[in-house]
Every structure is written in structure tokens, then in C-alpha cells.
Amino acid sequence: MDGVTNASPALPCANIDAPAAAGRRRIAHLDMDAFFASVELLRYPQLKGLPVVIGGGRRKVDELLLQGPDGNGLREPHFIPVEDFPLLKDYVGRGVITTATYPARQFGVGSAMGMMKAARLCPQAIVLPVDFDEVRRFSRLFKSTIMDIAPVMQDRGVDEVYVDFTDVPGGQREGGRVLARLIQKSIFDVTGLTCSIGVAPNRLLAKMASEFNKPNGISIVYEEDLQSKIWPLHVRKINGIGPKAGEKLARLGVETIGQLAAQDEQWLMGHFGKSTGAWMHRVSWGRDDSPVVTESEPVSMSRETTFDRDLHAVRDRAELGAIFTDLCMRVAEDLKRKGYVARTIGIKLRYDDFKIATRDHTASMYTADGATIRQLAGQCLKRVPLDKRLRLLGVRASTLARLGEEPALAPRAGAQADARPRRQGVGDVEGGSGGTASLF
DNA sequence: AAGCAGAGGTAAGGTCTC
């Protein structure tokens, strides 16, 4: 999370101790309960029990909700009646729900659902924009509360962390329950928010355990609970098995983690590849020795935006060009603000049919300069077909280095990199888009 | 001249997570 840095530097012993601690390793996964919604409810207690939909993050939603239809500038929640949907559509356009309160969920509204669909399902819902500053404030608050008690903590997004209980005083008592209770209470005292905690021999099981007793629950899992508590679960409960792998497993007749564990490792490797297959086999047996990592370096930084309407490279080139430049500048700002430079600049396009194309280019020098990024990204744009209309444009910086700590670039002979036309153009528009691309 | 093997880099697409 932004601005949340672990107080203690990485403990190199985390790894080294692992064998010695093998038998008593206790890892916790902590998940804030309905975090975004709960943060809003702290501000608007009168919304408790009402269907509330939180989302968007899109500028226009914020405008509407911050100013209100009367433009009074007050940030008050609104009731948006069904007859105002056209108005809503103008504003929420293509936004999605970040989260919804339980009363709203009863109408079938859920995370990542389109705003308009949510409005149709639950017209009486109250819509709130995500207040990211407030969410971040609470994120920092609960994380620092944890670290005051148990310093080995790994960030897993705004509302989730892993904590290594192994060497924390009291971390072993009742399998971790005592420490979990202490953390839970401390977080509630400081923030007024509840969370759910799972404690297990490793991160994999802790993550699943934290879901067992929601909200405001604690769940303790031991190695010997594998058969009774883990194997009956659906494979989708495994962190890392998403919709695609879940579907494929279902087609192969594998629904539960127990069924997955019953499969032959070679057979899994045959269907999912060597590494994924082996991983699936491993996790289905509850095995995971990955350490709780207290600090990590970013791998990439990106900015992307979905347009209010699909844009065409030719017809809307001015608008597109402005957005493109803005994205590049924002990536540059992000790099500078965080003190990084990048060597690889890439773009991402989503066409009106939702197909995605990416291109990137690794330069010979590191940069955090907006104009340079814009120039490199512009080169990438020339290598992508621009005949279809676009709904999203993104700019990404990777191969990062801390400013001033750039690795010396081995001046390898024949350092290719430069504009060598690469195989396959997937219909690379040659002359046709030539004029178009050059406009960027 | 051609071929193989392994390592490491680069590129493109895809999956998953919150």
C-alpha cells in the first residue's frame, strides 16, 4: 500500500529459521470485513442496514456525488431513483461497483458489476463514490496497529495482510488464537472496524482459514485439519485458482480440493503445465513454505483509463492524443514521486470488442521523464493495429530501478533492442495506419 | 556450415488478485 512501509527492515532470519520453526510455524491472514463499505458507514452511520453501492472511482461519479445534483458541494449520499437512471448513466457511464453492503448484495449486486446493472437490480440503492484517501488512512491505521504487536507483516492490498506469528510472544498460544484476539481487539479500538483472522501453519491455509468465520471471526487451522476443513472446499477457494482454472478443473471432473489432491501429479502437469500442475498438487495437500515477506520492490507502474465512449484512432485522434500524453505524464509523475526510473515502456489497448493488445519496448537507458516516456510509448503505438475503435488506453513502465541505483547496462555487443521489426504483426497495419500512427 | 544445449533477455498474451 502506498505510504505504508514496514517499520522493521526485512528480517533475513525469516527464511533461515524456517527449518527450525517448521513444526511450529504459525502464519495469520487478516482480512478487514467489508472494508470499503465499513469505512463509509463510519462516516454515515445512518446508512447502516440500507442497501449501499460503492464504486466508480470515475471522475464524473465523484462529481455527481460530491456536488450533488444541486451542485451544493456537499458530500452527502444520494438516493438515485430509477427515473434518474439516464442521469446516472451520463455520470457512471462505464463504471463498476467496488463493493456493496450486505442489504444491497441481497439484490444480487456485487463487486466488479457494472454500475448500470447494479442500479437496475437495486434501484433504491444509495450510491457513494470510493473515498480512497479515507480508505488509505484506515489501511495505514490498521496495519500500523498490527505491526506494533507483530512486526513481521506482509502487505496484500489495502484490506489484507499476512502476519508471521511464529516468533511473536504468545503467538503459539492456542494455535495463535490469543494473539489473533489481541490484534482484532486492538484494531477495533483504534479504527472501530472489525476483521477476520485465520491462523494456520502457512499462508495458503491461513488465507482460506480467514474466510471460515466472517465477519469478526477467528479460525485456527492445524496441519491435521486438512482433510476435514480444507478438502471439502471448492478448488476456487485456493488463492491462485481463478475462473479459468476453475472451469477447466470442473470440465475434468475436479470440484473440491480433496478431489484435486486425489489426482496424479503427472496428470495435472499434463493438463496445466509443469509448474502450475505441480503447484496445484502441492497446494491441494496444504503445502506451502513461502515466507511472509515484509518488503518488496515494485515491478511495474501503470496508468490506464477507459474512455467515456469508444474512440477511433483517426476520428478522435486529438482526444486520444491528449489522453495518451496525460497517461504518460502520470506514469512519469508516479515514477518520480516514488523515486524510480524505468527502462521498459509499454502500452495497452482494449478494443471495442474487449480484445486486448499490448506492446512494449526496452530502451537502453532508464528514464522517468514524461516526454521520453511519451516518445517511447508513441513508438509502441505504431506497432499495433488501430483500425478498430478503442475503449481503453494504458501506459506502463517496467524494468524498474531506484533512481541513482540503476544497474550498469552491460554494453553487450549487438545489443539489439532498437526498432528491429519483430515477427508477426497480427494484421499490422502498414501503410493504412501509417498516417494515423504518426499523428501520435 | 550446421546443429545442439542452456542461460538470460525481450516481447506478447493471459490469468489472477484486491
Next chain:
DNA sequence: CCAAGAGACCTTACCTCT
């Protein structure tokens, strides 16, 4: 007709160097 944004990581393919 509807489907955000940011980031990590994986797979595959291809390239170069040794």
C-alpha cells in the same frame, strides 16, 4: 447489451551469446 484500475506472475516464443 454490459464488463475499472493497478499490479504481480506465468507461459510461450523468439532471440543472442556461449
